[in-house]
Amino acid sequence: MPTIEFEGKQIEVDEEGYLQNLEDWVPELAKIMSEQDSQELTDEHWEIINFLRDYYEKYQIAPMIKILVKEIKKNMGPDKGNTKYLYQLFPDGPAKQACRYAGLPKPTGCV
Secondary structure (H helix, E strand, O other): OOEEEEOOEEEEEOOOOOEOOHHHOOHHHHHHHHHHOOOOOOHHHHHHHHHHHHHHHHHOOOOOHHHHHHHHHHHHOOOOOOHHHHHHHOOOOHHHHHHHHOOOOOOOOOO
């Protein structure tokens, strides 16, 4: 099984890089994952990552892109709740990439 080395420990991930144990997540892991994607996390990224973590805590599911856009629009307004904005932040797929950085499972409905 693939792993990410973090603070001298091996953190298990699946073949796509999603954490096997959600309890392993800490913000520094998101930074490591984003660096592996040659991406720097900004405050805008963290706003979405934290939103996803809160959403998962509330509903116990990682939302697919359609629901993610709708919920962000409802909570943060139309400037952020649209696919163009989210793809600028997470070009590999807003739901998939942001959920991976947030330490959540792969969203339902994502191929």
